[in-house]
Amino acid sequence: MGGHSMATLRDVAREAGVSVATASRAINGLGNVTAPTRAAVMAAVKKLNFVPHSGARSLTRRKTDTVGVILPDLFGEFFSEIIRGIDLVAHESGMHLLLGNMHGSTHETAAAIAAMRGRVDGLLVMPPDLKPELLADYLDPALPTVLLNYDAGPLDLPFVAVDNYQGAYRMTEALLARGAKQVVHIAGPKHNRDARDRQRGFTDAMAKIGGVRTPAILPGDFSEESGAQAARLLVQGQLPADAVFAANDQMAVGLIAALAEAGKSVPGDIMVAGFDDIPLARHLNPSLSTMQVHIDRLGSTAMMMLLRMLRGETLGAANATILTPELIVRGTTGGPIADGVAGGGQP
Amino acid sequence: MGGHSMATLRDVAREAGVSVATASRAINGLGNVTAPTRAAVMAAVKKLNFVPHSGARSLTRRKTDTVGVILPDLFGEFFSEIIRGIDLVAHESGMHLLLGNMHGSTHETAAAIAAMRGRVDGLLVMPPDLKPELLADYLDPALPTVLLNYDAGPLDLPFVAVDNYQGAYRMTEALLARGAKQVVHIAGPKHNRDARDRQRGFTDAMAKIGGVRTPAILPGDFSEESGAQAARLLVQGQLPADAVFAANDQMAVGLIAALAEAGKSVPGDIMVAGFDDIPLARHLNPSLSTMQVHIDRLGSTAMMMLLRMLRGETLGAANATILTPELIVRGTTGGPIADGVAGGGQP
DNA sequence: CTGTAAAGAGTAACCGGTTACAACGTCCAA
DNA sequence: TTGGACGTTGTAACCGGTTACTCTTTACAG
Known part of the structure; x- marks a missing residue:
């Protein structure tokens, strides 16, 4: 009216x-x-x-009750979980979320960050593959900022990350403990930080525990299709392998399907492990062993740090939080070993 | 510096x-x-x-280059897909997204909408179970608004929705065509619009095609667990059934798992169908027959309508878009019938 | 050589609120 | 009666930009 x-x-x-x-x-x-x-x-x-009129109001109050969120182009699951985590905490404090759209390009990242000025009280940024120096140019030092999955050492910004190295190391260790002798890794995108860390974890574990200097590594890009491709290479190339560790679940899914087509049984002929624990993982048949990453916590933890900064605290790289993924053993590696630890099982 | x-x-x-x-x-x-x-x-x-300073700038320009998005508490997949769809279109027009957090309560919805004033050029709202009259009170008639999955008849607002009725009807029809005689429906939450429409579609199809006046309907709430519960009721209660149509895939997943536990084979003993086509659906074993809903299109279509309104066009309920879900026949209903229609198959 | 148009730059009002400071009125003590 | 203290309300500046309008200056036609 x-x-x-x-x-x-x-x-x-x-x-x-x-x-x-x-x-x-x-x-x-x-x-x-x-x-x-x-x-x-x-x-x-x-x-x-x-x-x-909130716009006018925030102009004088110098406070917008909004935080900017800048994420790269993310695969569905990851994206929604991280936003959910952020929103959960933001909502409790009556904060709104302004989504910046940085689709890949470095240039767009700069634009997205610039567009946030005057609209947000703080920033949550996940710079996929950006040099820290560049990031420094884009960011406003006066604007509280928390980085996601990114350690910008020299910038001294607080960040929240997943311990990919540790996770990959532990998974590889678990495969070897299961008796695997020839473990093959399917890597993620070359430029991707997470992918690189996971690969390092794998390589180190193979060297230190398995005594293998140059383990086999097949290329991948985190997509289901690239997992299937790796499987074909594996089978046709006669690459000897009794276990495959995919850098993420998505690829493991494609891998398993392709192996099944080739007549290989999992885990009979070959064990398979992934990383992330996407919801699909537990529903596969056999269910997928993986490293569980609580993606939502990545978001909620970062948001909590940002809130502290907005309250006046000064946080730096020293306040970083590293989330440790958890090993989830399921069917594709032969199922949990009943070594008398977990209670509540049927006799 | x-x-x-x-x-x-x-x-x-x-x-x-x-x-x-x-x-x-x-x-x-x-x-x-x-x-x-x-x-x-x-x-x-x-x-x-x-x-x-974008805040100050938008004050004078009376233009924020931002659209507000108000969604209820959504299950992951749905949420991320809808946002992705919106963002896809928004990004092309250089628009930003301001996420309002309305977690359930009606009161919060009002607050979320109010908080948007002066921060956005238009609104995308999905009011889960809100009376149209109330909505009218909250919305600013001068602010271009598109509704998601909601027909607010008297308000004359444009909206985008999924034809749940039609979809459920067609799925039921397909099950009957497959030879099912006793189809049971697992309903969604009572108050939920989508759930109710799907149930109506089922009931009508059963009456008109199957000649069954009062088909069996079990309660559910869209959760996996409620699907499992329904399965137990089915098996223990000796409810005669040769096919089950779950109101969404999530419940179908729980249902299938519970049926397997009870020693029932799918589709041998009983056929199963879902609704939504979540990514998991094709990966189940056997894979799940379902109605495919392109959730992202729900978002992108709404965003496109909003853009038109921002360009000055006047849209009303008459411009509503109804998305028709597509029947996807997979393993849980016995697989696609090779009736010589689809080309490209191997002889 | 003068009149005028056009272009570049400046002044100040304005967007819609918030808030420092001043003005006003009231009540009470001296 | 008068002065001071206190509490309510008004005036106006301000947040950080945009833009209508005005003033100069310069170029060019008559």
Whole structure:
């Protein structure tokens, strides 16, 4: 109802017969307003259907109650989980989320960050493959910022990351403990930080525990199809292997399907392991062994750090949080060993 | 580098020795500025590391280049797909997304919408179970708004929805065509619009095609667990059934697992069908027959409509788009029938 | 040589709120 | 009665940009 564009504070003030200052004070519940005056203002608010203009408000208050979130192009699961984690914490503090769209290119990243100025109180950024120096140029040092999955050492910014190296190391260790002699790794995209760390973890574990200097590594790009491709290479190339460790679950899924087509049994002929624990993992048949990453915690932890900064604390790289993934043993590696640890099982 | 808080246009103007107006024009590339003047301004911009304050800018321009997105608490897959769809289109037009957090409660919905005022140029709202009248109170009639999965008839707002009724009808039809005599439906949450429409589609199809007046319907809530529960009821209660149509895939997944535990074979003893086509569906063993809903298109279509409105077009309920889900026949209903229609098959 | 148009640059109002400061009125003590 | 303290309300500046309008200056036609 009412006019074309919305009522402003001035309109309310006029309607209530008071000044804008008084109207503002009444609306914001500041003490120094008489009861009848406040009532008059409130009546005008109701009548005109007034809603404060958050844009204008944040200009003077120098506070937007919004945090900017800049993520790269993410595969569904990961994206939604991280946002969910952020939102969970943000919501409790009445914060809104402004999603910047940086689709790949470095240039767009800069633009996305610039567009945030004056619209957010803080920033959550996940710079996929950006040099720290460049990042420094883009970021406003006065704007509280937390990095996701990225250690920008020299910048001294707080960050939250997953211990990919450790996770890959432990998974490889587990495969070897299961009796695998020839473990093959399917790597992720070359430029990708997570992928590289996982590969290093694998290589190191193979060297230190398995005593293998140059383990076999097949290329991949985190996609299901690239996992299938690796499987074909494996089978046709006669590459000897009794276990495959894919850098993520997605590829493991493609791998398993392709192995099945080639007549190989999992885990009979070959064991398979992934990384991430996507929801699909437990539903596969056999179910997929993997390293569980609580992606949502990545987001919620980062958001909590940012909130602390907004409250005035000064956080730096020293406050970084490293999340350790958890080993989940399922069917593709032969199932959990009943070594008397876990209780509650049927005799 | 530089001072504590960022440089303003005034600072730039002073540094370049021109007025703010000229600085503004130079920065925005308006024609009426001499080359040397523009150069001087640009130099100052570089030197001071100036980035325009989007908040202030949008106040005068009356344009924020942002659309507000208000969604209920959504299960992961759905949420991320819808956002992805929206972002895809928004990004092309250089728009940003402001996520409002309305976690369930009606009161929060109102707050979320109100908080958007002055921060967005338009709104994309998915009101889960809100009465149209209430919605009318909350929404600003002057703000272009598109509804998701919601037909607010009397409000005359454009919306995008999935034809749940039609989809359920067609799926039921398909099950009957497969020879099922006793089809049981597992319903979704009572208050949920989609769930109700799907149930109606099922009931009508059973009546018109199957000649069954009161088909068996088991309660559910869209969760995996409720699907499993339904399976137990089915088996223990000796409810005669040769096919089950779950109102969504999630429940179908739980159902299948529980049926397997009970020693029932799918599709041998009993056929199973779902709705949504979540990524998991094709990976199950046997793979799940379902109605494919392109959730991302729900988002992208809505965003495209909103863009048209922002360009000045006037859209109403008459411009609604109804997305028709597609029947995907897979293993849980016995696999596609090779009835000579689809080409390209091996002889 | 003068009149005028066009282009470049400046002044100040404005977007819609918030808030420092001043003005006003009331009540009470001296 | 008067002065001071206190509490309510109004005036106006301000947040950081944009832009209508005005003032100069320069170029060019008459």
